[in-house]
Amino acid sequence: MAHPRYQSGELHCGLRINPQHSTGSTPLYDPCVAGSRLGITADQLEGVDLSGLSGLHFHTLCEQNSDDLESTLDAVHQRFGHLLGSPQFTYLNMGGGHWITKPFYDRDRLVRLVRETRERYGVEVWLEPGEAVAIHTGVLRARVIDVFESAGHRLAILDVSGTAHMPDVLEMPYRPDVYLVEADNANPSGPAVVIEAESYHPAAESGEHLYRLGGPTCLAGDVIGDYAFPRPLAPGDLLVFDDMAHYTMVKTTTFNGVPHPDIVLQHEDGTLETIREFTYEDFRDRLS
Ligand SMILES: Cc1ncc(COP(=O)(O)O)c(C=O)c1O
CATH class of the missing domain: 2.40.37.10 (Lyase, Ornithine Decarboxylase; Chain A, domain 1)
Structure with missing residues (x-):
């Protein structure tokens, strides 16, 4: 928080959360497994001073459709909704793993979920898909x-x-x-x-x-x-x-x-x- 870019308002700090909701089929790519080192669980946050933070971040999907995003968001709402609803938190980063360029991907549902989240909590929503951008582009x-x-x-x-x-x-x-x-x-x-x-x-x-x-x-x-x-x-x-x-x-x-x-x-x-x-x-x- 002493960083000059934080002090100037240029830098915002977010916290990676673990919604403890596994939806993938590959344990190697599942940040929600018990004992995961990726993301803090809701019980670990109880009584913790969160001042200085303005965003929450989860990345739990891998090559998945938006139905898995929807059930993940349900878990996020259930476990972390009280934080997102507070004026302190201004953004939610939904990570990667969204297979948005696949023909079968339900993009309408993604749009609905992003809209609903923004309206429900008044937060900005970020997505950071990686693979979907480069899939089938090289052999x-x-x-x-x-x-x-x-x-x-x-x-x-x-x-x-x-x-x-x-x-x-x-x-x-x-x-x-x-x-x-x-x-x-x-x-x-x-x-x-x-x-x-x-x-x-x-x-x-x-x-x-x-x-x-x-x-x-x-x-x-x-x-x-x-x-x-x-x-x-x-x-x-x-x-x-x-x-x-x-x-x-x-x-x-x-x-x-x-x-x-x-x-x-x-x-x-x-x-x-x-x-x-x-x-x-x-x-x-x-x-x-
Ligand atoms: C935090 C985070 N965001 C986004 C991504 C990109 O994921 P993908 O390439 O599956 O869309 C990764 C990949 O591991 C990640 O760890």
Whole structure:
């Protein structure tokens, strides 16, 4: 409160609350689990001096529709409504996790909920969706570097890794959509990204040409998943993982020295611009 920007009125302080209302399906992404370190529970606030605060914040959703926001708001009203209703609190931040760009998302309900909250408490309402803004805006291109069988399983080893490049595949766990790209096979050193939709063949969950896709690291569990393709895979085949632009890009590691993929921008006219190439020196310089 002694900060000059607070004193000048430029800075406002908010408190993250835990409405203790779990709506998601993945415990790893649930800030409402018992013993959570994300957000203060209503009972912890009893008798606490809240002077200096002007906002409340919750972030409890992950890839969810507005019905879950509605039930979360019911819990917020029940546990924290007395605070929001006091003149001290001027804003409520409803965090992220709102899947507002999905075709099935009920945006009318979101608008109603925002309006109702503003009118009920006289507060400003903030939303901070992240993933919804960047969803389906980028792919991760992978090459098959080897194909073999082990104990009745067919394996395809890729030049990308679950653990190093898409850790949510192991942590969440999350199953990315994979496409086999035919058009590029004749040109293994061809463009970094291929967008012609007709050349994409989505992999299925089961089928004749079933492969366990694995990364090149030493982690035994560096497995992206079992996918069935329209034909047998061979070294050199190009696979494209959909929806890799947001958390996947920021959560990568250089475990085992597996190289980072280049970051390439594809312009509307199809031209490619390499934004960043990662070299051995990048890997070395992080460590020394
Ligand atoms: C406090 C907070 N707000 C917003 C977000 C963005 O969430 P999402 O990308 O799921 O919309 C996050 C992500 O973890 C977060 O922790």
